[in-house]
Amino acid sequence: MCIQHSDEGAELNLPQNPNTNSAHNVSGAPSEPFPWDAGVFDAHCHPTDTMASISSIPTMKARALTVMATRSQDQGLVSEVASRYGVEDGRTLSSTPLVFTDRDRIVPSFGWHPWFSYQLYDDTVSNPTYDGTPAGKIAHYDQVLAPTPSSKDASFSSGLSDPQPLSEFLKETRERLEKFPLALVGEIGLDKAFRLPATWTSAEEDSREGSLTPGGREGRRLSPYRVQMTHQTTILRAQLELAGQMGRAVSVHGVQAHGVLYDTISSCWKGHEKEVLSRRQKRQIATGAEDFWSDTDEDSDSEVTTKRKEKPQTPVKESVKGPGLFPPRICLHSYSGHVEQLKMYLHPSVPAKVYFSFSTAINWGSGGNEKTEEVIRAIPDDRLLVESDLHTAGEQMDSSLEEVCRKICQLKGWNLRQGVEILGRNWREFVLG
Secondary structure, eight states: OOGGGOSSOOOOOOOSOOOTTOOBOTTSOBOOOOOGGGOOEEEEEOGGGSGGGGGGGGGOSSSEEEEEOOSHHHHHHHHHHHHHHBOOOGGGGSOSSOOOOSSSOEEEEEOOOGGGGGGEEOTTSSSOSOOSSHHHHHHHHHHHEESOHHHHOHHHHHTSOOOEEHHHHHHHHHHHHHHSTTOEEEEEEEESSOOOBOOOOHHHHHTOOTTSOTTSOTTOOBOSOEEOHHHHHHHHHHHHHHHHHHTOOEEEEEESOHHHHHHHHHHHTTTOOOOOOOHHHHHHHHHHHHHHHHHHTTSOHHHHHHHHHHSOOOOOOOOOOOOOOSOSEEEETTOOOOHHHHHHHHOTTOOSEEEEEEOHHHHTTSSOHHHHHHHHHHSOGGGEEEOOOOSSOSHHHHHHHHHHHHHHHHHHTOOHHHHHHHHHHHHHHHHHO
16 A cells, blocks of 8 residues: 555554664664664565655665556656666675665566556456447446446546556556566555545645655545446456466555455466365375385385385376466565454465565554554564555655564564564565565
């Protein structure tokens, strides 16, 4: 979730003190200095929303940022920033000691956020929702938004941009992924809570902040319109499959849609689940192995070798499977689900490696701290990531990352350096594989 687009206008708990040299923890008690030299990696952020902040990236204390694209206005900007500061060789992120340079500071990610999914139409179906005409534009928005805009405000849909074909966006994204071999797919996902901003009023136009990249809410009032979940899942599924085809990790947004989000993601790997043996099967295998070895205990070495060769192998049932169209690694960013929902993604049969990232701005920003902290304690150590989810690079982003690292280390019972090293190792595994 990008802060400048925050839906309900909740007051977010952004770091107030940008001084990242602070030797105090979040409760104000003295603590050890923060080990920036161990390598801190932001798993999800949006600095291209404030392009004036980009020049501060080389001076940041964080080693690397994972920079998200979300809509038409920022795809090219993320590409531009990646050309200037992008990591070209993942080995530079694992050197000992860690080397900080002016380049090799970001990993780009290209995707279409669910908040803007209404701006795309699926042109791969026999009867697309948009035919390129003004009337077709109204019909498209009536079909993908709820309530139906034309039933409430005939001018609302006219003020929206012309829908773009999904196939064209996927083609452009594929080209960007080919240009940047380490790039991810994201930010993608589902959101039941988001409402579209209302049409600009003249007063809002006059007060627009020129430093923000266009396309977001930018302080506008919210309309009653939400994007239909069926349309969101169509756009999400197409991007998940693209990531699967290209073997790229994904960064996923999910708000008030955890069940349907899991269903959509897991549908991509249906038929490719890992085989999970029951306790009975494990016992049978163990018993068979014991019987085999007991048969050979009194044999000579040569006889053992012969018997091993002659011992028929227990057949393993293998289904014929084509290539999977699911991403190999998935990050559920600023994860807001419950502990019970973790089990779905962490089940041994899941063929993708699923990570969970957390930010102070979202996870500790509007209540629900106890749930967040319970979830963090339950997540395996090697599946945790940290993020800022901020739209301005620089000291505030560093401060946010330090704060969330300290919180997680405290919750997991890690000493600070140990925890930062674990989180950095997790990020490298998520991004680089």
